[in-house]
Amino acid sequence: MPVLDNISTSLHNLVPSSSSISSFSFSSLSSYTPSNSPYFLILTLTFSSLLLLSLLLLLLLLFLFIVSSTKSSKEHTSVPEHLPWVGRESTQFLASIRANYRGLVDSVRIYREGYRKHSKSNQIYIAPTWTKGPQYILPPSMTSWLAAQPDAILNAKDCTFDTAQFTWTVGHPEITSNDMIDLLIKRELTRGIGAMNGELMEEVEGSMEGLFSTNSNSNAGAEGGEWKQVGVFDSLTKTVGRVANRVFVGKELCSNMDFVMAGTHFARDISVSSYILHMFPKFMKPAVAWFATIPNRRHSGIMMKYLQPLIKQRIEDMNRKKADPSWHWEEPNDFLTWMVRESFKRNTEDERSVYSLAYRVVLLNFAAITTSTIMATNALLDIWSAKDSPAIVESLREEASRVLKEHNGVWTKAAVAKLHRLDSAIRESSRVSGVGGTSIARKVRADNGVTLPDGTWVPKGAIVGVSMDGIHFDEKFYEKVNEFDAFRFSRPREEQQQLVDVSLGEKPRVTVHEDLVNTSPHFLPFSHGIHACPGRFFAANNIKLILAHLLLNYEIQPFETRPPNMSIGDISVVPVKATMMIRKREVKA
Numbered sequence: 001m002p003v004l005d006n007i008s009t010s011l012h013n014l015v016p017s018s019s020s021i022s023s024f025s026f027s028s029l030s031s032y033t034p035s036n037s038p039y040f041l042i043l044t045l046t047f048s049s050l051l052l053l054s055l056l057l058l059l060l061l062l063f064l065f066i067v068s069s070t071k072s073s074k075e076h077t078s079v080p081e082h083l084p085w086v087g088r089e090s091t092q093f094l095a096s097i098r099a100n101y102r103g104l105v106d107s108v109r110i111y112r113e114g115y116r117k118h119s120k121s122n123q124i125y126i127a128p129t130w131t132k133g134p135q136y137i138l139p140p141s142m143t144s145w146l147a148a149q150p151d152a153i154l155n156a157k158d159c160t161f162d163t164a165q166f167t168w169t170v171g172h173p174e175i176t177s178n179d180m181i182d183l184l185i186k187r188e189l190t191r192g193i194g195a196m197n198g199e200l201m202e203e204v205e206g207s208m209e210g211l212f213s214t215n216s217n218s219n220a221g222a223e224g225g226e227w228k229q230v231g232v233f234d235s236l237t238k239t240v241g242r243v244a245n246r247v248f249v250g251k252e253l254c255s256n257m258d259f260v261m262a263g264t265h266f267a268r269d270i271s272v273s274s275y276i277l278h279m280f281p282k283f284m285k286p287a288v289a290w291f292a293t294i295p296n297r298r299h300s301g302i303m304m305k306y307l308q309p310l311i312k313q314r315i316e317d318m319n320r321k322k323a324d325p326s327w328h329w330e331e332p333n334d335f336l337t338w339m340v341r342e343s344f345k346r347n348t349e350d351e352r353s354v355y356s357l358a359y360r361v362v363l364l365n366f367a368a369i370t371t372s373t374i375m376a377t378n379a380l381l382d383i384w385s386a387k388d389s390p391a392i393v394e395s396l397r398e399e400a401s402r403v404l405k406e407h408n409g410v411w412t413k414a415a416v417a418k419l420h421r422l423d424s425a426i427r428e429s430s431r432v433s434g435v436g437g438t439s440i441a442r443k444v445r446a447d448n449g450v451t452l453p454d455g456t457w458v459p460k461g462a463i464v465g466v467s468m469d470g471i472h473f474d475e476k477f478y479e480k481v482n483e484f485d486a487f488r489f490s491r492p493r494e495e496q497q498q499l500v501d502v503s504l505g506e507k508p509r510v511t512v513h514e515d516l517v518n519t520s521p522h523f524l525p526f527s528h529g530i531h532a533c534p535g536r537f538f539a540a541n542n543i544k545l546i547l548a549h550l551l552l553n554y555e556i557q558p559f560e561t562r563p564p565n566m567s568i569g570d571i572s573v574v575p576v577k578a579t580m581m582i583r584k585r586e587v588k589a
């Protein structure tokens with residue numbers, strides 16, 4: 001028996017062999033002491049090394065603690081004394097670093113308390129944060145003012161780059177600060193929404209067949225009746241990533257999960273490495289970053305490996321077609337083509353090289369995939385965890401089925417636009433679950449600082465924002481704020497009633513349609529104003545296609561309780577390990 005053989009060999013190694021016993025002498029016994037046995041030496045060496053390592057680790061932690069504490073104290077002293085803090089007890093020992101730590105692990109409580117104590121009385125307060133230093137939280141009456149400020153005064157990108165430590169976690173300032181991605185999203189992607197829904201549906205169907213099928217050897221899909229347990233976030237990441245990339249990089253690469261998952265891992269790496277880097281002073285960051293961003297380089301490297309040859313080929317094909325219009329090749333209608341076409345008009349290497357174009361697609365994935373997946377995950381969990389979940393699902397299904405029939409089984413742009421109930425359920429989920437600490441976060445760029453509408457002066461370099469969480473749960477803007485009311489926004493439209501919008505007391509009563517993509521001073525998941533997310537139309541279209549297909553073709557068992565989100569600093573993290581029971585519906589729409 002191999003196991004017994006192994007044991008006996010091991011014992012032989014430990015117990016002296018018969019030949020060594022025969023050569024045993026009393027003189028050797030007299031010279032034997034435990035301290036000169038080789039085992040003792042090995043043990044001593046191991047123990048000392050461990051002790052030394054622990055000591056070094058302790059010293060490093062102590063050093064880190066002192067450095068972080070000094071850094072946070074310095075940042076905190078820059079705040080004008082008359083402004084109230086929430087989450088910082090100035091009399092406490094090591095007040096600043098303890099406050100920043102609270103900002104990391106207990107931000108929901110801080111923002112809710114700050115909103116109740118100060119924002120409701122139209123006052124500014126300061127919230128400690130791990131990634132942004134002390135943050136000036138403005139009351140909702142200043143939201144519209146904040147959203148309209150030009151970048152020369154309050155800068156959006158400075159804030160994002162600083163929070164996510166872009167210099168180290170992403171690099172390439174010449175690419176990140178360039179306008180090409182924003183321009184192409186607005187000019188090509190958003191205008192073309194709907195035209196590619198046929199292709200996007202191919203990916204939705206293909207992805208779900210692969211993920212939810214219980215038939216191991218075919219693409220035929222799960223048969224009604226057979227339940228399968230799958231990860232919610234994982235399934236949606238793969239589906240959202242595949243669908244979005246169909247438009248970004250085309251049919252072949254979009255379903256390559258090595259590529260798609262590297263993109264989502266890269267987004268996570270940026271977050272994790274930025275949290276680490278925020279502990280260190282500026283002079284240490286380059287050295288720390290080298291280690292902290294190893295995963296970032298690995299995952300962006302995987303994406304680049306696929307993207308560069310594809311883009312090189314696309315440039316060659318497009319050039320050849322330009323030179324010879326009779327050549328039988330049709331330009332694919334995707335982001336790569338739009339980007340290469342745009343690059344032909346530009347002059348710098350940073351806008352034309354294969355490398356820089358490929359890295360733009362990496363960044364596009366960073367902006368698009370995880371954000372959309374989080375919204376889709378929250379919507380799914382909220383819909384299937386609601387106390388009246390079966391009724392909500394039935395109503396959503398009825399709408400999706402009716403609209404699809406009206407459009408001859410094709411999800412055209414007009415058809416997707418008619419999914420008012422689904423749109424409302426996603427928007428409502430984003431109101432209650434998509435909460436983060438702040439929205440419209442901006443860094444003061446003006447050399448002389450900025451004076452807020454109430455006369456408060458804020459120094460250059462400080463971060464200002466509004467409390468998304470506070471606003472989304474304010475009775476002034478929403479009735480029954482703590483309820484997930486799936487049809488809150490579609491009901492008035494369906495009932496042909498006018499929705500009354502109390503717009504922060506600035507205007508009396510206006511009538512609006514509150515769709516998912518409509519940002520407002522009291523709906524902030526996509527931010528609001530001049531920098532409101534340009535990709536939101538694409539994201540909303542894709543999430544609705546995915547959920548409509550899920551509703552019509554699959555059944556999900558309702559959750560007993562809503563798997564909870566977790567807040568880390570300003571980010572609301574969805575329960576990435578939550579699973580669902582899913583099966584194919586027998587009756588197809």
Ligand code: HEM
Binds near residue numbers: 181185
């Ligand atoms: C549900 C999904 C999404 C959410 C919740 C979301 C949210 C946001 C937010 C909060 C901002 C910051 C705006 C500000 O600073 O005021 C933003 C910016 C941005 N988003 Fe999105 N986003 C989503 C999807 C997408 C997609 C699909 C794309 C690309 C196709 C995209 C591209 C961008 C870009 C380029 C910016 C920078 C805009 C600027 O600085 O002016 N986003 N997004």
